[in-house]
Amino acid sequence: MNIEILDGQLFKQMILQAMHHLTKHKENINALNVFPVPDGDTGTNMQLTFSSGANEVKNIDSKKIGEITKRLAKGLLMGARGNSGVILSQLFRGFAKDTEMKDQLNATDFSSALKKGVETAYQAVMKPVEGTILTVAKDAAEKAVNVAKETNNITDVMKETLEAAKASLNRTPDLLPVLKEVGVVDSGGQGLVYIYEAFLAVLEGKAMEDVEHLEPSMEDLVSDHHQNVQSQISADEITYGYCTEFMIKRNESVEFDEQNYRAKLSEHGDSLLVISDEQLVKVHIHTEYPGEVMTYSQTFGELINIKIENMREQHAQIVQQEKSEENKDKERKRFGIITVAAGEGLIQLLKSLGATYVIHGGQTMNPSTEDFLKAIQEANAEKIFILPNNSNIIMAARQAAEVAKEHVAIIPTKTIPQGIASLFVFNEDNDFETNERDMTDAIKRIKSGQVTYAVRDTVVNDVMIKKGDYLSIFEKEIVATSSDRVQALKKLLQQMIDDESELVTIIYGEDVNAADVEAVEGLLENEFSDLEFEIHEGNQPVYSFIVAIE
Numbered sequence: 001m002n003i004e005i006l007d008g009q010l011f012k013q014m015i016l017q018a019m020h021h022l023t024k025h026k027e028n029i030n031a032l033n034v035f036p037v038p039d040g041d042t043g044t045n046m047q048l049t050f051s052s053g054a055n056e057v058k059n060i061d062s063k064k065i066g067e068i069t070k071r072l073a074k075g076l077l078m079g080a081r082g083n084s085g086v087i088l089s090q091l092f093r094g095f096a097k098d099t100e101m102k103d104q105l106n107a108t109d110f111s112s113a114l115k116k117g118v119e120t121a122y123q124a125v126m127k128p129v130e131g132t133i134l135t136v137a138k139d140a141a142e143k144a145v146n147v148a149k150e151t152n153n154i155t156d157v158m159k160e161t162l163e164a165a166k167a168s169l170n171r172t173p174d175l176l177p178v179l180k181e182v183g184v185v186d187s188g189g190q191g192l193v194y195i196y197e198a199f200l201a202v203l204e205g206k207a208m209e210d211v212e213h214l215e216p217s218m219e220d221l222v223s224d225h226h227q228n229v230q231s232q233i234s235a236d237e238i239t240y241g242y243c244t245e246f247m248i249k250r251n252e253s254v255e256f257d258e259q260n261y262r263a264k265l266s267e268h269g270d271s272l273l274v275i276s277d278e279q280l281v282k283v284h285i286h287t288e289y290p291g292e293v294m295t296y297s298q299t300f301g302e303l304i305n306i307k308i309e310n311m312r313e314q315h316a317q318i319v320q321q322e323k324s325e326e327n328k329d330k331e332r333k334r335f336g337i338i339t340v341a342a343g344e345g346l347i348q349l350l351k352s353l354g355a356t357y358v359i360h361g362g363q364t365m366n367p368s369t370e371d372f373l374k375a376i377q378e379a380n381a382e383k384i385f386i387l388p389n390n391s392n393i394i395m396a397a398r399q400a401a402e403v404a405k406e407h408v409a410i411i412p413t414k415t416i417p418q419g420i421a422s423l424f425v426f427n428e429d430n431d432f433e434t435n436e437r438d439m440t441d442a443i444k445r446i447k448s449g450q451v452t453y454a455v456r457d458t459v460v461n462d463v464m465i466k467k468g469d470y471l472s473i474f475e476k477e478i479v480a481t482s483s484d485r486v487q488a489l490k491k492l493l494q495q496m497i498d499d500e501s502e503l504v505t506i507i508y509g510e511d512v513n514a515a516d517v518e519a520v521e522g523l524l525e526n527e528f529s530d531l532e533f534e535i536h537e538g539n540q541p542v543y544s545f546i547v548a549i550e
Contacts, residue, residue, distance in 0.1 A: 001205055003154045006105040008068040010202070012057050015072060018198035019054040022047045025194050032187035041364055041392075042187040045081040048368070049088050050195070052079020064103045069096035069113075077399065078370040084188040085368070086395040087121050087133055091192075094120025107157045111144035114161065124395070131175030133188030139168035140196065155203040162196045169193055182458055240269040240286040243309045244293060248281040251301040256281070261300070268293050335428065335435070336381030339419050340367055340389045343540030346416065346507060353423040356381065363542050366393050372400030376408065383407040383432045385439060389419040409436045415448035415475075416507070416540075417548030449474050449496050449547035451488045454481070470544065485512070485544045486519045490527065496549050497528060504531050505548040507538035512545070520545075 003010075022043075029043025056075030057068050073096035076089035094117035099105060105113065118141045122128050143164035147157045169189045173180035250256060261281070269287030281300065287293050290308050297303060336356040341347050342365060347358045356379045361367040376384055384406055388397045391414040401408040409432070413419040422439040430438070450473045454465045460478050465471065470488035472480040472495065480491035493504070504524065508517060517535065524533045538546065 001155050001203060003203055004106060004152045006065060006110055006154050007063045007103070008060070008065040009063050011065050011105075012060065012068050014199045014202045015054050015057055015068075017202045018195040019047075019051050021194050021198035021201075022050050022191065029187050029191045029194070032184045032190055041366060042084045043191060045083075045085040045366055046088055046188070046191040048081050049076055049079050049085030052076060052368070052370075053089075053092065065105055066096075066100045066102050069099045072096065077403070078373075079368050080396055080399060081366045081368045083392050083395050084133060084191065085366070086124070086399055087188065088192070089369075089399075090121040090124040091117040091137055094118070105154070107148040107152050107154050110154055111141070111148035111157055111161075114141040114144050117141070124399075129176070131172040131179065132186050133192050135172065135175065136165050136168045136186070136189035136192050140165035140192075155200070158196070158200045158203050162193070162200050165189075165193050165196050178460075181460070240288050241310060242287055242290050244269075244283075244285050244287055244290040244307075246283055246294060246297070246306040247304050248283070248297055248300050249302040249304055250279055250281060254300050256300050264296065265293060331380070333379075333381040334383065335426075335432070336376075336379030336384040337387065337423065337426065338372070338375045338379055338384060339387040339413075339423070340393055341416060341419075341540070342542075343510065343538045345536065346538035346540050346546075349507070349536055349538065350419065350423065353420060354426055355387075355423060361393070362390055362540070363392075366390070367396060369396050369399045369403065372397055373404060376400065376404045376406055381406070383409075385409050385411055385422075385426070385435065387411050387413045387419040387422055387439075389413050389416050407432065411436070411439045411443070413443060415450075416546050417446050417448040417505070418443045420505070420548060421446040421550070445550065447475070447496050447501075447547075447549040449492045449545075449549070450543045451485055451492060451545040451547075452543050486516055486523065489520065489545050489547070490523055492545075492547060493523075493528065496547065497531070501531060501549050503550045504528065504533040505536070505550075506533065507536045507540065507546040507548075509538055509540045509542070509544045509546075516544075 026043035026047040029046065030041060032042070053072045053075035056071045060068060060071060062068065069092070073089070073093045076085075076092050080086045080089040095113040097120065098113040098116035099109065102109065114137075118134070118138045121134060121137060128134050140161045144157050144161040147160040151157065169185050172186040172189055173184070176186065179186060258281075265283070265285055268289065269285045281297075283293075283297065285293060294303055294306070333356070337354055338357045338359065339350050339355045340359045340361050341350055342360060342362040347360070350358050357375045359367045359371055359375050361371070372386065384404075386397045386401065386408060388394045388410070394410065394412055394414070397410050401410055411422050413422055421442040425438045425442045426435055427438070452471055452473065454467055454469045454471055456467050458465050463478050463481060465478070465481055469481040469483060470485045471478050472482070472488045472492035474492060474495050479495045480488065482488040482491060489506075497504070506520060506524075508520070520535065524531075524535075540546065
């Protein structure tokens with residue numbers, strides 16, 4: 001199809017199609033993760049991130065593409081999970097910056113926005129690595145700019161952009177040796193290709209059955225107004241106490257006049273919204289007698305998706321919440337520490353060491369930017385330290401720090417042991433800068449190890465790995481395997497312990513039983529008797545053992 005102008009509604013359909021396509025193929029993306037541990041989350045992270053953006057735009061009726069891209073960028077930002085999700089959000093954040101003042105895009109505008117997205121994403125990454133989603137996005141955008149010089153057809157530009165992205169994806173193993181070793185392409189790059197495939201499908205008029213044509217949500221249209229005034233009025237001022245929403249599945253044999261219907265309903269309340277087509281009527285109204293409204297509406301067809309909420313009760317809850325927030329402000333702490341972990345025992349351990357708020361997450365559950373922002377609010381402190389405890393979470397934490405109004409420092413902990421070491425050196429009596437320096441320095445003095453299991457057969461660093469084997473991981477390197485988790489721990493300790501080692505801390509996971517714990521105690525007493533050791537129940541998933549050595 002020859003499309004020379006791209007407006008907001010068409011771009012919204014491209015976004016929704018991409019959301020469906022990404023959801024459909026997220027497990028394919030997960031399967032491309034190079035490390036053979038059960039962290040196949042790139043596809044999940046990208047899908048959750050993009051779904052957050054799609055949910056922001058799905059109910060917008062504006063044809064102005066700048067309004068659509070701005071809301072998309074906001075949704076992606078708040079929902080960004082993991083490195084792949086953060087980079088994806090930055091690609092479209094740059095796209096939005098380049099288009100926010102425009103009503104429509106031509107081919108040149110579209111290609112320019114793709115290029116701006118790449119520039120923004122590269123700026124967001126501390127140390128960009130080629131052979132990843134960044135490279136695929138860059139190569140595709142460069143192709144788009146060149147093609148746009150030769151044609152005004154946006155469909156042709158998108159087609160060539162997709163082909164360039166696929167070609168770049170196929171080259172990623174040549175840029176990242178670890179990809180070539182395992183025989184896969186970059187997972188994040190594959191996710192971006194799926195998005196571009198969906199974009200092209202919409203421009204060519206294909207696969208439209210997968211695109212949701214959604215009408216505006218009444219709740220979305222009125223919620224901002226509703227929330228803003230709640231704290232400023234008395235419950236006695238609420239004349240119509242029930243927020244009522246429903247849809248009418250129209251009876252084709254009954255004549256329906258939207259104007260007359262709206263006039264009739266206006267007699268029963270306020271905040272009335274009516275949207276109709278040949279088959280459905282969607283209604284929102286604040287009324288004192290929902291039954292009367294629905295009884296009248298039933299004359300035009302079957303009522304579905306009914307929702308009635310007591311606004312006086314909502315008002316009381318909101319007022320109470322605001323009072324609680326005011327009390328929180330009065331009790332605002334000097335420092336707050338936010339960290340990330342999974343497993344009740346591990347969470348309690350971190351809290352006992354001084355963590356103010358522990359976000360439930362980790363290797364297979366990367367918290368989003370919004371998760372961190374909520375934690376910052378809950379921490380209720382003047383200055384805050386965030387310990388991500390996972391390299392795949394650091395970017396989302398940094399993004400939250402940029403958005404938050406509070407003074408936030410990211411301590412770049414990549415493992416649970418690093419997080420524990422940082423918590424140990426925190427001193428309430430020191431100033432913010434001194435604590436930040438000391439907590440960051442503590443990372444360098446700790447060794448981290450994990451024992452987990454392989455989810456597939458593979459070879460990494462010349463280590464033969466079978467599905468179900470236990471893997472001994474020292475920092476980021478797989479150093480040994482075993483069919484027995486305790487033996488895998490022993491091999492790991494042999495690699496980690498040296499003449500300078502003094503204290504060994506072992507945190508065992510939810511899959512470890514009492515016999516295993518007893519075996520570990522015997523191992524430490526017999527093989528490493530000259531060292532001090534501590535054993536804690538972490539209940540963490542994925543990792544049978546987490547090891548810290550000082």
